[in-house]
Amino acid sequence: MKQDGRKPRIRAALGAVAVTRAGWRTLAIVAPVLLLCACAGAPSYPDPQPGSGQILVNLNGRARDGVKGPAREDEHGEYSITRTSVEQGRDFERVNYKAISDVVVILPEAAMPTRGPASGVELVADDTGFSRSQLVMSPGTDLTIRNRREATLTILGFSGADFFELAIKPGEAALTRVTAAGTYEISCDEDESLTATLFVTRGTYWTGTSDDGAFFDALPTGEYTVEVYAPRLPSWTRKVAVTAGKREVLNAGLTVNDLPKAKR
Amino acid sequence: MSRWFTVLALLTAVAALPLLVISVRGERHLPSPVWVKAAKAQSGDWKWSGASTGTVKGKVSFSAKRPNQPMVVYLVRVDDTGTVTTQGQHAVPAELKVSQKGAKFDPGFAVLTRGQDVTFENDEEKEISHNVYFLGDIELDLGIFEQGTAASHTFEDFGEVSVHCSIHKRMDAKFFVAPNPAYALIEGDTETFEIKGVPVGRYKLLSWQKQKRFKDVDMAVEIKDGATVDLNVEMTR
Numbered sequence: 001m002k003q004d005g006r007k008p009r010i011r012a013a014l015g016a017v018a019v020t021r022a023g024w025r026t027l028a029i030v031a032p033v034l035l036l037c038a039c040a041g042a043p044s045y046p047d048p049q050p051g052s053g054q055i056l057v058n059l060n061g062r063a064r065d066g067v068k069g070p071a072r073e074d075e076h077g078e079y080s081i082t083r084t085s086v087e088q089g090r091d092f093e094r095v096n097y098k099a100i101s102d103v104v105v106i107l108p109e110a111a112m113p114t115r116g117p118a119s120g121v122e123l124v125a126d127d128t129g130f131s132r133s134q135l136v137m138s139p140g141t142d143l144t145i146r147n148r149r150e151a152t153l154t155i156l157g158f159s160g161a162d163f164f165e166l167a168i169k170p171g172e173a174a175l176t177r178v179t180a181a182g183t184y185e186i187s188c189d190e191d192e193s194l195t196a197t198l199f200v201t202r203g204t205y206w207t208g209t210s211d212d213g214a215f216f217d218a219l220p221t222g223e224y225t226v227e228v229y230a231p232r233l234p235s236w237t238r239k240v241a242v243t244a245g246k247r248e249v250l251n252a253g254l255t256v257n258d259l260p261k262a263k264r
Numbered sequence: 265m266s267r268w269f270t271v272l273a274l275l276t277a278v279a280a281l282p283l284l285v286i287s288v289r290g291e292r293h294l295p296s297p298v299w300v301k302a303a304k305a306q307s308g309d310w311k312w313s314g315a316s317t318g319t320v321k322g323k324v325s326f327s328a329k330r331p332n333q334p335m336v337v338y339l340v341r342v343d344d345t346g347t348v349t350t351q352g353q354h355a356v357p358a359e360l361k362v363s364q365k366g367a368k369f370d371p372g373f374a375v376l377t378r379g380q381d382v383t384f385e386n387d388e389e390k391e392i393s394h395n396v397y398f399l400g401d402i403e404l405d406l407g408i409f410e411q412g413t414a415a416s417h418t419f420e421d422f423g424e425v426s427v428h429c430s431i432h433k434r435m436d437a438k439f440f441v442a443p444n445p446a447y448a449l450i451e452g453d454t455e456t457f458e459i460k461g462v463p464v465g466r467y468k469l470l471s472w473q474k475q476k477r478f479k480d481v482d483m484a485v486e487i488k489d490g491a492t493v494d495l496n497v498e499m500t501r
Contacts, residue, residue, distance in 0.1 A: 259405040
């Protein structure tokens with residue numbers, strides 16, 4: 001009886017192995033395809049050329065230590081350590097550290113490479129606020145501000161040394177050419193919540209979302225300062241020496257974790 | 265043969281997993297804070313109480329439309345070379361309590377006096393946690409506040425302080441910490457100010473604007489016993 005009982009189990013085990021082998025074969029075919037797809041979506045950078053160097057700044061957004069909270073899809077809910085309640089609403093919208101928008105990276109010592117005419121930078125004001133919280137551009141670039149609200153907006157940018165002021169009717173846009181380098185605080189007469197920061201720099205810059213890396217190519221050899229500005233987070237600065245034919249990779253932490261901690 | 269398939273499958277799956285991250289873009293963030301650098305100041309061993317004092321008064325004018333936001337004119341005590349010196353021992357206002365209910369700092373703006381305590385209270389009605397941190401030269405993380413907890417901080421330096429919660433993206437506040445009690449808040453239609461009881465000595469009269477629209481002023485002021493200094497503070501671009 002025992003022998004009879006073992007036979008089906010052995011057969012089942014052999015079948016499982018066969019299924020597993022078939023599964024592995026399938027995975028062996030599917031996985032490279034998945035890898036190729038993933039690689040196609042991942043950023044790829046050109047190899048450094050012999051006469052110049054590169055800088056790649058990985059932008060690592062990290063929530064404060066101790067904050068776990070809901071997953072990405074729940075970020076519009078509030079955060080509670082115990083998660084016994086979930087409040088909804090705009091005020092409870094959480095910071096998404098996986099993709100922090102409008103990060104600005106500047107290399108002040110590196111002159112912006114000559115390109116065609118500057119295409120300009122646009123900022124849109126609608127009922128939810130400004131479309132961007134941080135902008136960056138070279139001196140002499142046109143800044144267009146579009147008013148999608150139902151009332152006229154008076155927008156002012158002030159750097160401490162220079163300013164611009166635009167009165168923009170509903171549904172219209174206004175353009176200004178910002179010529180002086182500096183950091184401009186953009187504000188609105190009619191709505192104090194409409195604010196943004198405009199960096200106007202003679203250096204080389206990058207702006208985007210933190211899940212991309214800030215990549216700088218064809219940099220002449222030498223020492224550079226790398227400045228990283230993320231909304232509502234401490235700025236990050238490093239010096240790096242660029243050598244010919246090499247890519248320097250930096251990891252910038254976009255986080256409050258490095259701030260001094262208060263004694264409680 | 266199947267063993268090689270297995271190895272190949274495992275290697276490629278492991279390599280692919282970290283790259284299969286899809287992120288959502290285009291979300292909106294509140295802007296980066298723009299702050300003036302806070303400055304260190306010492307009290308020294310002299311006291312405001314009992315000191316011979318004078319008065320500073322003046323009128324603030326604007327070269328263009330003034331913002332709806334408040335500004336502060338304040339005095340910083342300096343030495344003969346114009347360098348910030350001891351600010352003296354003075355009384356400080358009562359502790360400021362800041363609510364965090366509804367994921368909002370309330371008040372969201374305050375002018376404080378150096379040495380003043382601020383208590384942040386998580387007074388949410390439900391179990392909602394908050395974090396409080398400061399940016400600027402006063403960079404500090406006060407920690408995570410669970411419902412029903414609170415923490416205090418004494419502001420020993422002066423200047424602008426941006427207050428944020430690292431969890432909730434719209435939870436921001438702004439404080440200005442004056443170096444001593446000699447300041448005046450200019451808001452609404454106010455155009456004049458008067459600061460009484462300023463100890464005799466050399467000062468700089470400076471301005472701070474919640475919404476930066478004009479060049480800040482920096483005026484030398486000397487306070488003499490019983491005298492009044494009359495100033496015209498011109499805010500220009």
